[in-house]
Amino acid sequence: MSTRTxxxxxxxxxxxxxxxxxxxxxxxxxxxxxxxxxRPAKQVVTVSGTNGKGSTCAFVAALVxxxxxxxxxxxxxxxxxxxxxxxxxxxxxxxAALCAAFxxxxxxxxxxxxxxxxxxxxxAFWLFGRAxxxxxxxxxxxxxxxxxxxxxxxxxxxxSSIGLDHAEWxxxxxxxxxxxxxxxxxPGQRAVCGDLDPPAVLIDIAQEKxxxxxxxxxxxxxxxxxxxxxxxxxxxxxxPLSLHALPMFDLPMENAGLALQAYALLGYPWVPEQISxxxxxxxxxxxxxxxxxxxDGQRFSLLLDVGHNPHAAAYLAERLNARALTGGRLAxxxxxxxxxxxxxLAPLLPVVHEWGVAPLPTARTRPAETxxxxxxxxxxxxxxxxDVRTALDAQYQKARTGDEIIVLGSFYCVAEALExxxxx
Numbered sequence: 001m002s003t004r005t006x007x008x009x010x011x012x013x014x015x016x017x018x019x020x021x022x023x024x025x026x027x028x029x030x031x032x033x034x035x036x037x038x039r040p041a042k043q044v045v046t047v048s049g050t051n052g053k054g055s056t057c058a059f060v061a062a063l064v065x066x067x068x069x070x071x072x073x074x075x076x077x078x079x080x081x082x083x084x085x086x087x088x089x090x091x092x093x094x095x096a097a098l099c100a101a102f103x104x105x106x107x108x109x110x111x112x113x114x115x116x117x118x119x120x121x122x123x124a125f126w127l128f129g130r131a132x133x134x135x136x137x138x139x140x141x142x143x144x145x146x147x148x149x150x151x152x153x154x155x156x157x158x159x160s161s162i163g164l165d166h167a168e169w170x171x172x173x174x175x176x177x178x179x180x181x182x183x184x185x186x187p188g189q190r191a192v193c194g195d196l197d198p199p200a201v202l203i204d205i206a207q208e209k210x211x212x213x214x215x216x217x218x219x220x221x222x223x224x225x226x227x228x229x230x231x232x233x234x235x236x237x238x239x240p241l242s243l244h245a246l247p248m249f250d251l252p253m254e255n256a257g258l259a260l261q262a263y264a265l266l267g268y269p270w271v272p273e274q275i276s277x278x279x280x281x282x283x284x285x286x287x288x289x290x291x292x293x294x295x296d297g298q299r300f301s302l303l304l305d306v307g308h309n310p311h312a313a314a315y316l317a318e319r320l321n322a323r324a325l326t327g328g329r330l331a332x333x334x335x336x337x338x339x340x341x342x343x344x345l346a347p348l349l350p351v352v353h354e355w356g357v358a359p360l361p362t363a364r365t366r367p368a369e370t371x372x373x374x375x376x377x378x379x380x381x382x383x384x385x386x387d388v389r390t391a392l393d394a395q396y397q398k399a400r401t402g403d404e405i406i407v408l409g410s411f412y413c414v415a416e417a418l419e420x421x422x423x424x
Contacts (some may be wrong), residue, residue: 004102012104013119016115016116016119018357022196025148027113028114031109031220035104035110035126036212037126039152040075040133041128043136044085044153045157045266046150046156047138047139048137048144048157048184049144049158051309052194053309056160056255057075057279059086060137060259060262066139066277069135072086072089072127073123074128076120077413079285080415088133096129101124101127105126113244121141121148122148128205131176138152141185141423143177143385144182145183146180147183149184153186156190156191158191159181159191159194178201190213190236192215192219193216194257214261214384216257220294222256226243230242230243235264236265236266241264245322251282252315253285285414286418288363290302290303293405295399298399298401301402301403301405301408302404306408308409310345327400327401327404328353328404329351329406330353332358332413333356333357333409334358334359334371336365336413337365338364341374345375346389353381354381355371355380356392357385357391358386358388361384361387368385388407389418389420392407
């Protein structure tokens, strides 16, 4: 039995490899072989994408669990606890289970160095292999082709969206990003793409590999109205399916539609009432997560969103524009240094009235003064604060009835806000 605590294991994992990221599958595959790891579940769904991976995973898991089946979800990063990354049947793995898994992987790796993410991925697979899962839903950490998750051959590979992020690893064009994400495709299996305009290279790779690719707008459709949305798709045998008058919710309906097509291909019972309820009840921390607050008789809302690239910022702005607001919007904003600052700000400038900017609690943060300079150049109102909590305190004191505080730009930013909220 492990003598390390989970915190001690995580600290140890950070020291194992000289680089935080080391793309490639050979090391993971060898350690998995030594551990005797095969498939983590009877059926496996792998999810890649620039944005929307987390909510797509959550929707797929909710749909499968609605049939009383056992589901494991592996996702990253976490917000408050590492345990969030490994869920079995809707419950986070406890410290003891994670410690046992890390100990098993560490013993098996021998002389092989693994990154923090690779150790975590193999530990999750080790736990899944012992849980007798019906379905494992695996979120790709970065790209697809060389990500540790890709050591598993998925029955269905999902790509939620294709945008620019992590250019140093995936390239600076949508074509290069699409090629990396298509690395999760497998011969003779199915893939589903939720991007309405995927680069041609994605389609070419599917054809070269012999992967059946279903595309949004061609093979399945999501139609969003003012007070409900509709879905049309196909079963694994090509039979048409549809759902009408589905309820609206804050998480992206586009990602719910992608999950629906994956669920239809898995071949489980199709009961519209169960499906609708499973989708509507799906929740995720930090993705358009709304809370109602009150201070001195003033009632206002707090919205948390981890979006940190232009595509995510544009989607957030679209949702904000669609929501009536009687007051103003006060932002709490932090961003990592490797993110596209101008691209993130551009869609949000018209919908945010006042900005509180702060450094993130990591050496990778972009200085708050740099954020303010960019906002000043756009004639936006911005104030620098020493940290996210101070910025949130300030916006909280300013907010009046009908206002909305938005915390955005990073998982670090939203994690600070969740802790701040928990204290209240």
